[in-house]
Amino acid sequence: MPPQYSTALPLSPAELSYLHTSLSFDPPIRPDGRTATQFRPLIAETDVLPSANGSARICFADGTEAVVGVKCEVERSPSDRSILRSKEDDVKRLVTGGGDEEMRDESSGGEDDEVGNGSRGRGEGRNEWVEMAIEIPGYRDDDALPVFLSAMITEALVSDGELKNRLYINQRFHWRLYIDILLLSSPLSYPLPLLSLTTHLALLRTRLPALVSEKDEDPHFNDDWEAATLLYPQSDQTTTRPPVTLLVMSVGDNIIFDPSKDELAVADAVLTVSIGKTPSSGLRLLSVRTVDPPSRLTAPGVPNSTNSANGDTAPPMQEALMLREAMDEHSLWRPPRGGMKRALVGRMIKMVVDKNGVGEEVLEGLEGVDKALEECITAIEAKDTETAKQWEQERETYTPTTIDELIVMLNPINTALNGGRSSRVWMRTKDDVLNLKHRVVRRIAASDTINNFLMDMWAAEVHRASPSEVWLN
């Protein structure tokens, strides 16, 4: 069996104490030099599976990788629901026509949406129509970890009540959404944020075939895949987006985002925060769950006074315990005890949900994955000659690899090295993104491994001859 999550090399009390102390400073000193709200760079791709309705693949900097495929199938609805249908609903549905028309009609703006939501928002969808399966190598399907992760991600997904309504076709049929999540590497660190981000990206790109039949007849769809509509339509009145779950940890008074495995090992408290987007372009908190931090499973340090290896005899058990309790916690590692302060929970949530907070940054970054690709394509189609020529040139010299359209989300770690400018720059201007894309494409042809690639990217950005290896293993 492949090595499991907990059998990784444990850290000694001295190392734990060192990490904990560094993270309790103000500002916290993280092992890889990031700021508290800085995320590690990652590689994100969409539409990697041509046979799925939507798909995405994300690789984190520590090498963990996940692929999510979304497939939809038409299913017959149970017939007893038709008895409960009221006449008023029938009228409303006639007004809005088939299922997807209101989504494609952007000019109708708020009014149609309201009418549409009125008829479809009356609980016509069902949460059972969303089915999720998580596969983690080394774990069976009924082990605790996959079941728990699946429950958490599904809970966030159906909590806004919108998704199920979009799966409704007519009285007799509906879409069944299958979300298959594959973790491709064994879980080196808690896999929830990776899986949640990948699911978000896959759902963002999921398309359903366009409905051409009317009302309650057997559903027929447009054969042309180009006419397919997005499951989460991207109108300007940003309708809800799929949720994202982030891992947030605290050490002392510091709140730290995107913790690496080492940082999790010394956390005082860990929360998973799920956020979604509301139509008024604000962020909404969907769920908060506490995670038992692995630091509670660590062994406490042995103070010199009770250490029998020094040559003295060790004091009896009771006395040793009392001595340990009396010691200053900063001089000796002790696993955290007790719960979290409520104010701390409030602060963590606020940091995620606030305007220009971390949550917004993450969501914008993920949206940008698609935007950059679309901008490249529109540049070519609009005969934007300079960009198109550049792109064509790259295409010629570029041998296709598994990652045909590689989009990299810029990590502000280079801005930190460049003198600590704003750490919130996820997506640069459109030109920068296009330029970076070309550089990215060229480099991938030469270097396949993620580590080499990231080093190249960093070197290109920071203009250094030999990038330092602060945060790469």
Place this chain on the structure above:
Amino acid sequence: MPLDTSSYALAHLRLDGRRWNELRRLHAQTSTQAAADGSSYLEMGNTKVICTVAGPAESRKGGGGGGNAEAKIEVEIGIAGFSGVERKRRGKGDKRTSEMRHTIASAFSANLFAHLYPHSTITVNLHVLSQDGSLLAACLNATTLALIDAGIPMSDYIVACTAGSTASYASNDEDADPLLDLNGLEEQELPFLTVGTLGAGEKVSVLIMETRMQMTRLEAMLAAGVDGCRQIRSILDGVVRAHGKAVLDSAIS
């Protein structure tokens, strides 16, 4: 069905425009996952397989399973629900999957220099992202690349491909051609076999056939398959050498 169209009789072209002895587009990459000891990604046409290798590592059971003088090879295959046209969740205990796992494990047990790693286990994890024919062949090829990437010594590449026959279609048996590298549609209709060779020569190390056909066709199919394997070996070798060169270049610069 794949050969019912008149285009085969007239121009001897299959549905995707290939001739009888042409392989599908083979694309392979090694070292795709930084977290694994060895990894690879392989595409044979639309069949996409990711392979990760962990090991050699200490055996779980210590003395119990480790009375061997050789490393033990364990294979896990995960066929994703979205891999086919229809979404279908496959359990791990599926008979077809079990047979594939056993085939791959025994093929590599004979080929790897397992005596160099006594009392240890090499774990191979295969993930099938998309299947469109030649699944076992793609799995074998991907495993070879991943094991090479992990640095586990072996005597030569194990390369595999499928070969079929048009015999069921052609009423006139002399016209029956062997076909190389069948896609999903062809596999459903025509008899085919999967052949795996050790290197570019004619040493066959894997031969699996589940469909029925006349004995007289076997030789032609085998010959076509072995020839296809030779082509595949040169492609895979090119991929490995290119990757090695890239690593050396980046290390020197």
